[in-house]
Amino acid sequence: xxxxxxxxxxxxxxxxxxxxxxxxxxxxxxxxxxxxxxxxxxxxxxxxxxxxxxxxxxxxxxxxxxxxxxxxxxxxxxxxxxxxxxxxxxxxxxxxxxxxxxxxxxxxxxxxxxxxxxxxxxxxxxxxxxxxxxxxxxxxxxxxxxxxxxxxxxxxxxxxxxxxxxxxxxxxxxxxxxxxxxxxxxxxxxxxxxxxxxxxxxxxxxxxxxxxxxxxxxxxxxxxxxxxxxxxxxxxxxxxxxxxxxxxxxxxxxxxxxxxxxxxxxxxxxxxxxxxxxxxxxxxxxxxxxxxxxxxxxxxxxxxxxxxxxxxxxxxxxxxxxxxxxxxxxxxxxxxxxxxxxxxxx
Amino acid sequence: xxxxxxxxxxxxxxxxxxxxxxxxxxxxxxxxxxxxxxxxxxxxxxxxxxxxxxxxxxxxxxxxxxxxxxxxxxxxxxxxxxxxxxxxxxxxxxxxxxxxxxxxxxxxxxxxxxxxxxxxxxxxxxxxxxxxxxxxxxxxxxxxxxxxxxxxxxxxxxxxxxxxxxxxxxxxxxxxxxxxxxxxxxxxxxxxxxxxxxxxxxxxxxxxxxxxxxxxxxxxxxxxxxxxxxxxxxxxxxxxxxxxxxxxxxxxxxxxxxxxxxxxxxxxxxxxxxxxxxxxxxxxxxxxxxxxx
Numbered sequence: 001x002x003x004x005x006x007x008x009x010x011x012x013x014x015x016x017x018x019x020x021x022x023x024x025x026x027x028x029x030x031x032x033x034x035x036x037x038x039x040x041x042x043x044x045x046x047x048x049x050x051x052x053x054x055x056x057x058x059x060x061x062x063x064x065x066x067x068x069x070x071x072x073x074x075x076x077x078x079x080x081x082x083x084x085x086x087x088x089x090x091x092x093x094x095x096x097x098x099x100x101x102x103x104x105x106x107x108x109x110x111x112x113x114x115x116x117x118x119x120x121x122x123x124x125x126x127x128x129x130x131x132x133x134x135x136x137x138x139x140x141x142x143x144x145x146x147x148x149x150x151x152x153x154x155x156x157x158x159x160x161x162x163x164x165x166x167x168x169x170x171x172x173x174x175x176x177x178x179x180x181x182x183x184x185x186x187x188x189x190x191x192x193x194x195x196x197x198x199x200x201x202x203x204x205x206x207x208x209x210x211x212x213x214x215x216x217x218x219x220x221x222x223x224x225x226x227x228x229x230x231x232x233x234x235x236x237x238x239x240x241x242x243x244x245x246x247x248x249x250x251x252x253x254x255x256x257x258x259x260x261x262x263x264x265x266x267x268x269x270x271x272x273x274x275x276x277x278x279x280x281x282x283x284x285x286x287x288x289x290x291x292x293x294x295x296x297x298x299x300x301x302x303x304x305x306x307x308x309x310x311x312x313x314x315x316x317x318x319x320x321x322x323x324x325x326x327x328x329x330x331x332x333x334x335x336x337x338x339x340x341x342x343x344x345x346x
Numbered sequence: 347x348x349x350x351x352x353x354x355x356x357x358x359x360x361x362x363x364x365x366x367x368x369x370x371x372x373x374x375x376x377x378x379x380x381x382x383x384x385x386x387x388x389x390x391x392x393x394x395x396x397x398x399x400x401x402x403x404x405x406x407x408x409x410x411x412x413x414x415x416x417x418x419x420x421x422x423x424x425x426x427x428x429x430x431x432x433x434x435x436x437x438x439x440x441x442x443x444x445x446x447x448x449x450x451x452x453x454x455x456x457x458x459x460x461x462x463x464x465x466x467x468x469x470x471x472x473x474x475x476x477x478x479x480x481x482x483x484x485x486x487x488x489x490x491x492x493x494x495x496x497x498x499x500x501x502x503x504x505x506x507x508x509x510x511x512x513x514x515x516x517x518x519x520x521x522x523x524x525x526x527x528x529x530x531x532x533x534x535x536x537x538x539x540x541x542x543x544x545x546x547x548x549x550x551x552x553x554x555x556x557x558x559x560x561x562x563x564x565x566x567x568x569x570x571x572x573x574x575x576x577x578x579x580x581x582x583x584x585x586x587x588x589x590x591x592x593x594x595x596x597x598x599x600x601x602x603x604x605x606x607x608x609x610x611x612x613x614x615x616x617x618x619x620x621x622x623x624x625x626x627x628x629x630x631x632x633x634x635x636x637x638x639x
Contacts, residue, residue: 054535074538081539087532091554100550101540152540 003188004065004155005030006051011060013046013212020046021057022212031186033179035199038209039235044192047209048158051190053077064156080149080187082159086141088133094120094144095129101152119151120144122181139170146178150185157182157189163198175201196236200224208232227261228342238264238296240308241341242281246301250332251276258340264296264311266337269319274332281308281331285323295320299329385614392607404604413592414609418616421588424503424578425571428510432518432567435511437560440519441552444526455523458516466513470580473509474500477581501583509577514570518563525559526552557631565624572617589613 006028013021021043028034036044049055051062053074062070069077088097095116102112120129123143128136136144142162149157162178163171179202182189193199199206200220207217208231216228227233230241242260249255250271260279267281268274283299286307297310297320310331312320323329395401408414439458443451461469476482477500484496499505529552537551553560575590582591589609596606 052535052539054538074535075541075543077539078541079539081536083532083536085530085532087530087536089533089537089551100537104541104546104550148536148540 002155003031003186005032006156006188006190007061007063008047008051009061009063011047011050011057011062013043013050013055013057019212021050024060024212024214026207026214026217028188028190030188033182033189033191033202033204035191035193035203035206036209037193037196037199037206037235039194041211042209043212044194044209045160046212048160048190048192051156052079052081052158078152078154078156080152080154080157082142082145082149082157082162084161084164086145086162088141088144088148090133092133093129094125094131094133094136097133097144098129098147098151100148105152116147116151119147122150123147123177138166139174142166142174146181150181150187155188157187159189159191161193162191164193164195171198178202200236208235210235224263225337226339230261230341233261233341238309238311240264242301242306242308243304246303246306247279247281247338250274250278250280253277255279256338256340261339261341262308262333262337264309265294265313266333267310267312267331268316268333269310269312269329269331271330271332274334277335279333279335279338281333283308283329283331285325285327285329287325288320288323290314290321297323297329297331299331388607388610391603392611394604396602396604401604404608408605408608408612413587414589414612417587417589417592417609418612420586421572421590421613421616424506424510424574424586424588425568427507428514428571429564429567431507431511432514433560433564436515436518436522436563439515440522440526440556440559441548443519443523444529458519461512462516466576469512470509470577473505473512473581477505477508500581501585503582503586505581505583506578506586509581510571510574513574513577514567517570518567521562521566522556522559525556525562529555558628561624561628561631565621568620568624569617572620573613589616 008026011024038044050057099112099116123146125143163174206223208215210231216232224236233239240262244257247255283301286300287298289296294314295312299308393400479496487493537547578586593606593609596602
């Protein structure tokens with residue numbers, strides 16, 4: 001199956017005074033798995049629906065390969081879509097749902113049936129082809145929706161929070177299966193989610209959106225470790241944004257003048273675990289919580305009282321249980337994990 | 347192991363169910379008084395001579411009369427024609443309303459509902475003003491030279507049909523509109539994204555999913571129109587005689603309660619048969635709909 005790159009060129013969309021998409025540009029490579037990540041109202045679903053053809057942009061261009069699809073009708077775009085609520089046809093059984101796009105293309109019945117059954121086997125739904133949609137579990141419906149979106153070999157696949165209605169365990173299984181399916185088919189995929197873990201696990205690249213704009217687009221690891229804005233830093237995980245004056249270098253050299261982003265889990269309580277070029281933060285313990293795999297400590301820093309979250313893996317935190325609130329604590333972080341926020345560098 | 351049921355709790359449950367059932371008693375009482383009793387009385391009347399003796403004569407007289415059968419045919423013709431036009435006009439209108447933006451849909455809906463707030467008599471005479479030989483429509487047609495002679499729009503089948511469609515369209519529209527509005531917009535998007543043209547979306551998704559509403563609307567139209575009286579009486583000009591006007595004439599002209607009762611029972615039977623047919627058709631269609639594409 002030939003997959004195509006997607007180009008989103010300065011696309012804007014407003015509803016009255018509300019700006020849903022604010023001059024968004026984005027290039028997605030052929031065969032890439034790209035996630036649009038953001039809180040609700042950030043514009044990610046609007047962007048997806050614009051690509052599908054259900055939202056008409058006010059301005060800008062959308063290209064599939066080198067074909068301009070900005071004004072193309074949705075049914076001519078050849079894009080497979082998995083909807084948040086699955087959007088399975090309740091008046092058709094599983095097989096008819098999956099064979100539906102083939103029937104629209106006037107494929108002979110026997111061949112359409114064979115193709116639909118093959119695709120159902122691919123998403124591990126053998127033997128359920130004659131079931132009614134109402135008789136399926138949430139996970140099975142999800143698989144039918146997947147099968148229906150890929151059976152007609154579209155060149156692009158769009159997924160709108162497809163796993164948000166599933167419970168946690170099933171969601172994790174499906175994350176790996178969707179990714180595996182993507183790798184098998186090599187189909188260009190744009191995936192929308194508000195779950196940052198899901199985005200990290202599944203994506204080649206993540207585009208973080210907020211208020212109709214793309215804040216940052218990069219690989220999961222770089223988005224997580226090297227966020228370019230405070231919003232991205234905080235949206236991706238437990239981030240501490242620390243003003244320059246509150247930090248000291250362990251070796252006594254001058255500390256950075258930029259505002260720093262340090263993830264809660266980058267800290268250690270043992271100076272020896274951090275190199276000489278690492279940093280130290282001193283404060284008093286405000287609160288502590290045991291979260292199973294780790295301890296979460298809240299420190300109030302000396303000089304201003306800014307609170308910092310420190311996350312210590314339970315396996316390394318033998319002393320955490322004995323710490324009492326009000327006690328003095330010093331947290332250390334290695335230089336590699338201390339990230340100056342670009343937006344704050346003048 | 348299940349524990350032994352506590353009889354006190356079971357009694358509570360029973361009392362609760364009885365209380366809710368008892369709420370239906372006032373309505374049941376009215377229905378019994380206003381509907382069941384008169385029907386029983388009509389059935390009894392149909393077997394009585396004017397002298398008050400039991401007889402099958404009324405049935406023989408009515409069922410052997412050509413007028414009865416032509417009235418039945420007229421009744422069915424009017425109902426079927428009204429239904430057909432309601433489906434043809436109402437289904438696209440419902441689709442337009444269901445896909446319009448909420449505010450536009452509300453305004454359009456108010457226009458559709460307007461006739462329902464007006465008395466049927468006022469509306470029927472309103473049509474008379476519009477449709478008669480020197481009425482507004484014919485005046486416009488002849489005045490503009492579109493037709494040389496006024497068109498026979500009223501005091502005939504056409505006029506009756508216009509009046510009946512006008513009355514029934516909102517009642518047909520409501521259930522169809524409700525069914526279409528309830529269709530998840532994502533189903534239509536999904537269908538379209540997989541390559542369906544607008545026509546294919548309507549045929550494979552919208553119509554099957556609003557079939558229930560269309561059936562309900564059709565049932566309402568049929569049941570109502572079978573017993574229509576004022577519209578044929580006024581707009582039919584004596585030339586359109588369904589069962590309802592025959593019943594009225596039998597009573598007002600001949601004071602023949604026995605024959606009128608037989609005609610009434612005939613009307614009831616036709617209505618019941620059509621009701622059963624609609625139910626059967628509906629059951630059949632939902633069963634098929636679930637099984638195939």
